[in-house]
Amino acid sequence: MSDLFWLTDAQMARLAPFFPRSHGKPRVEDRRVLSGIIFINRNGLRWRDAPAAYGPHKTLYSRWKRWSEKGIFARMMAGLAAEHGEKTTVMIDATYLKAHRTATSMAQKGGRGRLIGRTKGGMNTKLHAICDSQGRPIDLFVTAGQVSDYIGARALLSGLPNVKWLLGDRGYDADWFREALQDKGIRACIPGRKKRKTPIKYDKRRYKRRNRIEIMFGRLKDWRRVATRYVSIGTQL
Incomplete structure (x- = not known):
């Protein structure tokens, strides 16, 4: 598992202000899901080929699709870029x-x-x-x-x-x-x-x-x- 990607505590702290509030049932661990999404995009894999360490591939795809449609990832990139x-x-x-x-x-x-x-x-x-x-x-x-x-x-x-x-x-x-x-x-x-x-x-x-x-x-x-x-x-x- 050493070749897998994991967001650090410092990276999560910079991304956390852009996360939407969780309503009702708490979300699946953000670090695990976001690390899995980055790993899939970096390596060009199918969602179903995600390593088991990141959890169910349907959870990764669902988070990617939902947050993309809401513009959350776009706000993350814009917010980080504004700190240049x-x-x-x-x-x-x-x-x-x-x-x-x-x-x-x-x-x-x-x-x-x-x-x-x-x-x-x-x-x-x-x-x-x-x-x-x-x-x-x-x-x-x-x-x-x-x-x-x-x-x-x-x-x-x-x-x-x-x-x-x-x-x-x-x-x-x-x-x-x-x-x-x-x-x-x-x-x-x-x-x-x-x-x-x-x-x-x-x-x-x-x-x-x-x-x-x-x-x-x-x-x-x-x-x-x-x-x-x-x-x-x-x-x-």
């Missing part, structure tokens, strides 16, 4: 998440849809992200794979923290985006597209730090259910 304390630099980028055939064939009634699109690499979802200077995610936005980076940038713009710099690659070189950052008092460290008649000056030394958001994506994709989407987006990310 970043005041200097944030980074923006996007990555593709491969959609498994079991996800592409599933229709979702109502809501935002499956958010799966066809690209040169097949059926994909695109994950747009903002991270801090240490490579910790601050904000995430999900679209279908064929959606432009500009759409993700526009969606994430309003949630940018009050920082001095934003680092991004050439995919974010747009006059409207630079002007929007300037209005927020944020300096853009974004190289210009090659088609620009007038070259864009940027801080090359500072730009090298952008690899931290690439490292963040790599760590996220260590989680099997993030690297490859197996289910509809409503219960996936």
Whole structure:
């Protein structure tokens, strides 16, 4: 059982404020159930393949589905991300998440849809992200794979923290985006597209730090259910 994942006391203490109140019969132990949910998502297992140490797999799935629909997991991530304390630099980028055939064939009634699109690499979802200077995610936005980076940038713009710099690659070189950052008092460290008649000056030394958001994506994709989407987006990310 040494290879199983268990939330620590410190981690549970940070998550506890986001837990809903228990009405009537007490819930099954939160540490055991949440640890099991994380283990399943990290390894991309079927719920029925959950190790016995985490209890009945139906309990894990029921908690995952119920808390997802109520937005509890989303509030956890938003609350933890709000504690970043970043005041200097944030980074923006996007990555593709491969959609498994079991996800592409599933229709979702109502809501935002499956958010799966066809690209040169097949059926994909695109994950747009903002991270801090240490490579910790601050904000995430999900679209279908064929959606432009500009759409993700526009969606994430309003949630940018009050920082001095934003680092991004050439995919974010747009006059409207630079002007929007300037209005927020944020300096853009974004190289210009090659088609620009007038070259864009940027801080090359500072730009090298952008690899931290690439490292963040790599760590996220260590989680099997993030690297490859197996289910509809409503219960996936």
